[in-house]
Amino acid sequence: MAQSFCNVVLDTLPATGARLEVLFRQAGDGFLQVEYGREQRANLQDSFRTQVINDIILSKNLLGLIETVPGIRTNLFHFDPEELSMLNLIDLIKEAEESVKSIDDIVVESRLIHLPIAFEDGETKKAVEKYLKEVRPEAPNVINGYNLEYIAMCNGVTVDQVKNMLLGTDWYNSGGGFWPGGAFFWPMDPRCAIVVPKYNPPRTWTPEGAVGIGGPCVFTYTTPTGGGYQLFGRTIPTFQFSQKHPLFKSSPFLYKSADRIRFHEVTEAEILHIYEHVHDKTDYQYQIEEGRILVKDYLKFYNSEEVQRGALEFQAKQREGTRRAPRI
Template sequence: MELADGARLSYGGEEFVFVEMTEHMSLPGALRIQAIADALVDLDIDGVRDVCPSNASYMVRVDPDRCDPRSLLDPIRDQHRRFVGADDVALETEILEVPVLYDDPWTTETVMRFRDRHQSDHENDLEYITRVNGFESTDAFIAAHSGNPFIVTFMCFVPGNAESMQLVPEEMQIQAPKYVRPRTDTPERALGHGGAFATIYPARGAGGYQLVGRAATPVFDLSQTLPDFAADPVLAHAGLLVKYRPIDRDEYDAVRVEVEERRYRYLRRPVTFTLADFLDDPLDYNRHLLEELHSD
């Protein structure tokens, strides 16, 4: 079924409603999806169990004993009319800083074991992504990757895994192909970049993103013993703004001690992200966001 804005709605049995917004991914489109998903959650419709936004679509899961998925057609149409374009999007969210050791020894050792699955048989992932994006040095790549915040657009695959796009003009977006064949090993907390998306691997396992560093802090804490995970074992949520902060090995080791002693606290601040203001002057708006992050 096609909605008035061109989105396509379909049903998955008695439990799911799937809405495909576009056939391509874009930052404005992903943020419009996030606004619609948040609004559907705010309606608190009886029987709606989950509203799951992604980069070009979203899905609603219902309890069929309490909610007929066909009854959601009108509420969905209403929210699509409410958020006609991306310029109408304003997200009540927060900005959070993640300390990252770029060019770390653990991901470097890992990626060099898998060059037979990679586009380049001699460069490590950081060197490769630096070259294909036209940066003069890995330091220049790190400065670009950490200079502007990212926004989480898709919670995916395993708990804590969150894909995010950088809040920069399209011509500044860092792009990287995934591995030709996925690795069978990735260090826990590795920072990867694939396509236009960055993510931190919450646990050790397989992966296909280019690895550029390692976070000193977790994004998933099943035990919920770290203060920032007291209410939820998953750190990120759709719409969260993430700023990667480069650190050296000494600070990485110091932060790891704080984490292991269960006393580390993330630097985080609540913010209102207004897409129209961002699109008007992206880099100036980012400076405003970072000022909010570091405000007392």
């Protein structure tokens, strides 16, 4: 006898010229997932819209709304159903959606966080060495003791070109996840859209501050943990459980949804010096600028002939690189 399943799509909003179809999915008792479109895609336009709608809902200070978890094309609303009904929440989100008539109207509040990074640092190299020794001695993603050459190979470019791409674009946070304080960062310039497979199997240890890439997303590791992203360097603390440093007094997490990070290269000695002045002396000054993303201006840049031509040229190199690179 065929098993029947409850339809978890509670309601929808039809697609318009400004957005994809909006699906309202039951995600458990006290959880509602809002999703853009029925097909998987990673497009920053969806995240920009998600963030603006999220801000509208949060500004209402709804009794019973516990938290929201925005992502690249979804938002998870956690609420107390005894104080806020699912149907009322859906109606409020629909109202917010209808208030945003055009993608050109969207302005996203977005801080710019400047992060120093040391490429091929000693701590992340120890993590790779430990992986070779204890997990997979012949891992094809480890070349000359590290992951950068494999990243370059998969993308059909050189190691220096990979570094230039990592430094050459702002990385946009579509939302937190995976690990406390973590964030998923996407390149705002499609000419820097590196893609690489993850470790198989994952590492058992990764140092605090390690920076890596898995699929199309950059991730900065907030604490020592396992992990599967290909490593390329180390940055400064983005999480502090003790909350001793002034920046972390209100929250142990550095990142907020819609933040952008911009890397600049420094020596490993500078990174270690900053760790001391964040966790011990607590007098390091983080470089954070308040700002906004004017979506109309961003799309003008993104869709420009120069950017699109460069992105297509890079994608051709990626296809060839992927063909040549060993499978993990």
